[in-house]
Amino acid sequence: MSDIFRYIQKYQNRSLKELPFTHVDALIFAQLSYIDYRTIRNIYAKPKLKQIAHLLDLQEVEAGYLSGKDNRRLLLALAHAKRYQNIQLINETKIINEETCEQFHALTFAYKQMYYIVFEGTDTSILGWKEDLHMLVYPVVPAQQDGVRYLEQMLKHPFKKAIVVGHSKGGSIATYASLHVNKKVQRKIKAIYNFDGPALQSVESLEPIQNRYYKFVTQATFFGLFFENEENYRIVKSNERWLLQHNLYTWMIEDTNFIYLDQLDSRFYQINRKARDALLSLTHQERETFIVSLSEIFDDNQITDVAQLTNSWSQTSIMLLRSLTKVEKEKRDAIMKTVGLVVSEMLRR
Structure with a gap:
């Protein structure tokens, strides 16, 4: 190898x-x-x-x-x-x-x-x-x-x-x-x-x-x-x-x-599917609104580089939640649950 x-x-x-x-x-x-x-x-x-x-x-x-x-x-x-x-x-x-x-x-x-x-x-x-x-x-x-x-x-x-x-x-x-x-x-x-x-x-x-x-x-x-x-x-x-x-x-x-x-890898495949399904469950309008809201939050917080997000997963999660306010609660909960899975896996490493 x-x-x-x-x-x-x-x-x-x-x-x-x-x-x-x-x-x-x-x-x-x-x-x-x-x-x-x-x-x-x-x-x-x-x-x-x-x-x-x-x-x-x-x-x-x-x-x-x-x-x-x-x-x-x-x-x-x-x-x-x-x-x-x-x-x-x-x-x-x-x-x-x-x-x-x-x-x-x-x-x-x-x-x-x-x-x-x-x-x-x-x-x-x-x-x-x-x-x-x-x-x-x-x-x-x-x-x-x-x-x-x-x-x-x-x-x-x-x-x-x-x-x-x-x-x-x-x-x-x-x-x-x-x-x-x-x-x-x-x-x-x-x-x-x-x-x-x-x-x-x-x-x-x-x-x-x-x-x-x-x-x-x-x-x-x-x-x-x-x-x-x-x-x-x-x-x-x-x-x-x-x-x-x-x-x-x-x-x-x-x-x-x-x-x-x-x-x-079956375990990560399941996590990936949950993340994908949660995002793709959003309607076209919901996805567009989510992206616009998230972009505005990044601009307001003067975030220009991904490194600024990875420095604080908790702050990043809050930003994501704020950007999803106009998404149906059930879908919003599914996305945030997925974010939680992702963050916990990242922290495990």
Whole structure:
């Protein structure tokens, strides 16, 4: 059993020709989306991975809320690995829009004729989490539409092929975008990876991309099966508990592939179902009212980062209760009971 770092170390001298692109390689690209490269791309238009580790302020990378120390270690490992060091970062697009509640970050890496197009999941900003809540209400959110435009823009160049990757919300964007691009672009996509990202809320067939679509969740997944209208997924073993399994660094690897499990963790599956059913029991209007109320409470309390919420679960619970005042009592009680289950599980760890 190993992890990302042992995998890189073991296969660092194997080129992408000697060892063709693997699912684990896709996972590595997904994790790279949680790093901001804009400071160096102002100087170097198309830096290689072997340059990025030396050009970025690694102390700043390490200070990042989402796995900062591991991200620093990852950049250094890739910089010294023959397999990855000559891959170039040729595009980075970031959209932050408070009005439409959009947090969008896409990257394109290139090696020879292949593009590796990666969509970031939700960051720690409250804006990003508001966007996640919007996915409970609206079948399509702006980031998914921008994902379509991004793929069509990057793949307008002739003779280019692409592997499209995303983790969490980024997995949903990768799926939606690959499904909705024009047919000419869709033919250029060789694989789509959705790592623990929710299915599309709108029930639509994945048939046009089914034979190149790969979805992976962990044994106690919460986000990956939220809408639960997909059966085409594989379960990957994580060395962490419950929500912490969403962290890609905890996914277990053997040789050139993941360690797979036959079934989900039944206990956490039941907790996840209760949370999902409680939220989805709300009418469209109730969900919309809940999100608007919660957003106003965050704004009134000057909460801009998720870290501010995790510092005080009791305060967070009070905020949730206040935002549910216009929801029927029975539904409100069910949601708060679910919140209690979630908080108690978080505290147990």
